[in-house]
Amino acid sequence: MSGSRFLALLLVLSACTHQPQIPSSSGHLDNLALAPRTAALPIQPPASPKTAMAVPKPPVTTYSVVVSDVPVREILFALARESKLNIDIHPAIHGNATLNARDQTLQEILDRLANQIDLQYRMEGKTLFIAPDLPEMRTYKVSYVNMERDSSATLGVGSEISSGSAAGSSSRGSQSVTTLNSKSKVNFWEVLGDNVRNILKSTRSQAALAEEKSLQDRVARMAMEDRIRQVEAASHAGAGAEKLFQQAFHNPSQPSAGTTHEDVILNPIAGSLSILATSRQHRAVQQYLDSVTAAVQRQVLIEATIVEVALNDTFKSGVDWSRLGSNGGLAGVTFRQNLSGNANLLQPINTVGASASQLSIPGFILGYNNTSSPLGNLAASLSWLQTFGETRVLSSPKIMALNNQSALLKVVDNVVYFKVEVTPATLSSTGTVLSPATYTTTPQNISVGMVMSVTPQIDERGTVSLNVRPTISRIIDYVNDPNPQLAASGVVNPVPQIEVREMESMLQVASGQTVVLGGLMQDEVRNTDKNVPGMAKLPIIGKLFQAKHDQRRKTELVIFLRPTVLNPATMDESAFSTFTPLLPQNALQLDQNNSMD
Structure with a gap:
């Protein structure tokens, strides 16, 4: 404690010290002012500024974590202790994690833990908050025109030699017809909504299976411990031993955990997509949207x-x-x-x-x-x-x-x-x-x-x-x-x-x-x-x-x-070089040049 106080005092003292004022050499400023004026010298070009040296980046602190089936709470407390951070962990955070991380930053390790345990984290000052990965609403911008397009084309060649009766609809003869039909249907917003719902449904099923397995394991351990306690109590219960024994080994069916429905809200007019989902699901949706928007915005001349x-x-x-x-x-x-x-x-x-x-x-x-x-x-x-x-x-x-x-x-x-x-x-x-x-x-x-x-x-x-x-x-x-x-x-x-x-x-x-x-x-x-x-x-x-x-x-x-x-579609592309002089600003300049000639 005394060493810390001495170190703090030393830092304060060093921060309060200042350099003594060095008196300027007498005479050189005064002599310069009193010196006789000479002929005006030609103005020299300004010296080129020297390239400033790059400021070295501060070293990045990395950590190594090697654990196998260890409670995630213990891993988080150890990380907070090593990184000298305060930490708040929500009571609903539970589960074990297996991790082998070598020389990774704190954010990289937390991201890997979030992939195994449904959790989300945020940093406020020097405090790290850990909470369950609960569904939250996020809105994504999707720039695409609100339009449904259907196109169809038919290319046919036919030759027919036939004879028919005016009184009936029967006809006889030979007929040869070749037809090629092409159809195209584009409804971007409908397909986008269906695909996002399928992504949420798939990720929800995977998360539900993992959560159900973890819950079953935890319930089984708690039930076994409770049975052992009831058996020990039954051994000393006398006349009530049979009832306690039945309660201990009676395993009623556990109600299945309910599932929540993630809402997908499409607004084609505003070009927005709002989703209620967990952070893991939002990452999957963001990856899908990046791939889709990059594909649909490609253009060809x-x-x-x-x-x-x-x-x-x-x-x-x-x-x-x-x-x-x-x-x-x-x-x-x-x-x-x-x-x-x-x-x-x-x-x-x-x-x-x-x-x-x-x-x-x-x-x-x-x-x-x-x-x-x-x-x-x-x-x-x-x-x-x-x-x-x-x-x-x-x-x-x-x-x-x-x-x-x-x-x-x-x-x-x-x-x-x-x-x-x-x-x-x-x-x-x-x-x-x-x-x-x-x-x-x-x-x-x-x-x-x-x-x-x-x-x-x-x-x-x-x-x-x-x-x-x-x-x-x-x-x-x-x-x-x-x-x-x-x-x-x-x-x-x-x-x-x-x-x-x-x-x-x-x-x-x-x-x-x-x-x-x-x-x-x-x-x-x-x-x-x-x-x-x-x-x-x-x-x-x-x-x-x-x-x-x-x-x-x-x-x-x-x-x-x-x-x-x-890519991108601008008039600067070489494909439009022939039409660049026809732009309004270039056409005006061209007319002025022609009038001067």
Whole structure:
């Protein structure tokens, strides 16, 4: 005690001492003030500040605990004694722990004990409070749009030759139909609530089993001790020994401990998730939320270019993709071509182009390694395609989509035509018109243009799985309605004839790589009649002044797709470098520069 007082006194005395004032050397300040002024010297640049030395961090106190089936209270008291802390332990804290901790901090050891025993701790000043891990309400922020989305698509090809009876519904003939249905349903908040409830249910079951086993062991020990005391009392009870003996060895069933229900409160409008759970359950929920939010916030930019190649006479069989590569095409390009429909032939080589096992149609896989080229992989590929004929870009859409969210891009013209129904005039037996013919027109609408739907899935490595469906449609001709009632009335009703080129596929590609879907070829025949006006209608010799010219044109449709994972999605990404000058602040500066020029 006296040593402590002496040490405290020594610290107080050392804290109160101060350095004696050292008198400044006389003369040098006064001489400087009285010195004659000299010519002004050039101002020297300021000296660069010296890098301050890093302040060493205080040493971290660690502890080593090696125990086997020791009451947790004893471990906590020992830790408080070694760390020189006050400690308050709730009476409900019980149980044994087994621990082997080497050179760990107090917080790390307490976290490991909390995983074995349902407890929670907090530090207030120099006092450590230990309490049971009771359920508490916590609120988590979840940033996601409050929307339920359902999308479905059907791609079908059918041919039918049938005959039917007007009196019945039976039909006979041959029919061949191929249909591909794709459905996607996204209800983020509903799935999130169900998953969190399942996590709480699972962790509650595990905790209940462990608590039940610990309770059974404790009850069994207490019951055995009580029986021993009752047996000892029965040996001295005389006439009441039989009753005490039955009480000692009568084991009534113990009521099972009730379980509490953890509430999960979802608020999609505010973007919050409130949970009533224990600290152990909150840790499991937090780990799940971190994983989910990181996955659903991934975003991808999908660049698509749809090109129609009018093949020249040399390449009437289609684009020769073998010309790609080091011998005569683009440097850094790898490719695979599948003309037989066997997906195993499209295994990627070297760079990852696409997962061939997931391609459901014949096509191509194109990989371009030189992604830093000024032209870009799509521009270089389009320039190379001109070798095979005249190229025409039908559409070049760019679309962004979140992970597992369907996106739709539609650029079409709504063509209107009319369905005409005629009710013939009613005539009397003498031929008099009783009621005139009536015409009923119903407007019909058909979309002509480009529609592309895409659903991406992005993993943590930047690989993108795509479900893509581009559709190109156009009007190639008009056909008159052959209704004889219209013809009898002299009404001509043209109906548009639509050509549709559509493709639907599942594929996988790395971020920044290019996938090619192609092989859609078609033949066009254009019949042109030329004649000399007036002379072509002369009998016998009129054919000498007529000419017919049949022009054949073969085209191939090629679709380029390049997904780029954006993390984070900002205009600073290299994928948006082309559009950066079009931003409002940059466009204003560009206009000012042009006006100055």
